[in-house]
Amino acid sequence: MKTKLFLLLAAALVLASPMFAQGGAAPAADNHHWIWIASGFSMAIASGLCGLAQGKAVAAACDAMGRNPGAAAAIRFALILGLVLIESLALYTFAIIFLKIS
Amino acid sequence: MEHDLWVTALLNRFLAGPANAALSVAGMRPEDPAHPWANYVAMEILVALIIVVLFALLRPRLSMDRPGKFQHIFELVYNFLHGQTDDVVGPAGQPYLAFFGTLFIFILFGNLIGLIPTLESPTMFVPVPFGCALATIVFYNLVGIQQQGIWKYILHFTGPVWWLAWLMFPIEIISNLARPLSLTVRLYANMFAGENVTMAFAGIVPLLLPIPFMALHIFVGLLQAYIFALLTMIYVAEALPHPEH
Numbered sequence: 001m002k003t004k005l006f007l008l009l010a011a012a013l014v015l016a017s018p019m020f021a022q023g024g025a026a027p028a029a030d031n032h033h034w035i036w037i038a039s040g041f042s043m044a045i046a047s048g049l050c051g052l053a054q055g056k057a058v059a060a061a062c063d064a065m066g067r068n069p070g071a072a073a074a075i076r077f078a079l080i081l082g083l084v085l086i087e088s089l090a091l092y093t094f095a096i097i098f099l100k101i102s
Numbered sequence: 103m104e105h106d107l108w109v110t111a112l113l114n115r116f117l118a119g120p121a122n123a124a125l126s127v128a129g130m131r132p133e134d135p136a137h138p139w140a141n142y143v144a145m146e147i148l149v150a151l152i153i154v155v156l157f158a159l160l161r162p163r164l165s166m167d168r169p170g171k172f173q174h175i176f177e178l179v180y181n182f183l184h185g186q187t188d189d190v191v192g193p194a195g196q197p198y199l200a201f202f203g204t205l206f207i208f209i210l211f212g213n214l215i216g217l218i219p220t221l222e223s224p225t226m227f228v229p230v231p232f233g234c235a236l237a238t239i240v241f242y243n244l245v246g247i248q249q250q251g252i253w254k255y256i257l258h259f260t261g262p263v264w265w266l267a268w269l270m271f272p273i274e275i276i277s278n279l280a281r282p283l284s285l286t287v288r289l290y291a292n293m294f295a296g297e298n299v300t301m302a303f304a305g306i307v308p309l310l311l312p313i314p315f316m317a318l319h320i321f322v323g324l325l326q327a328y329i330f331a332l333l334t335m336i337y338v339a340e341a342l343p344h345p346e347h
Binding site: 002005008080081084087088091092094095098 | 291292294325
């Protein structure tokens, strides 16, 4: 049973090899200078909003830990999970910027 | 042309022929036949070798009566993963602990190896986190199909109540398709950003200013490995049959 599962997994992973054939050319339009300005603003907005969101998450976690120190471990777990998921939103913007400034 | 690390240069010098042959079997051609090995492939293999050697050194030192320090460290890691699996997936998830543990250890070592001066994190390049995310997606879907049967598994996307199925099904399908993207981008962007921030600050004050950023990078590497494994556990927990239905 486990062998079959692993064999299926290996077969599916081998099928993913066309992924390496990716290629992509960014078209250089006449007004490509806007990319620099837009990327600066978009990263700043994304980081600012995610900073606000993470601040709210940390503030709520600190309040809860102050109210109920016994539950600190569970609250800390939820806090870390929430912070990482919010962080990843800012990083999506970063990734798009690096994909477009190629 | 990307600068080759010493490991990649070694592989390109001695194993370029077999690499080109293997690529042509799969129908692909490298951009530069003299350098078929990419940096991230060489680093991935190095990480895997380090892990294998580490566990090969651990195995003879395992003992029930007098555990050594090595064994204690690995018992810590194992107990941590075992506890997380129990919390998140429940006792039904224990057979899959090997997969979660492998992902965690591989991504952890992959993230941390970038701190060694002449080496780079393989997780800093898109194909490696994408590979891990693809393995996760295929794995949890296969587990769901294996445990529930394919029709019940597809039906679980419809949600808890039948009169919302028309809404829940597209939402669930789209969110499932977004999972490999989010797993990949989260890990890749964190590692890539950490490296770039260190480089940027190294350009300002060469040896001192990068130090706090490298410390942050270590913490982020640990955290991202843990989060990847945790999200995998959550997805497998969703795919397993729930007793309350």
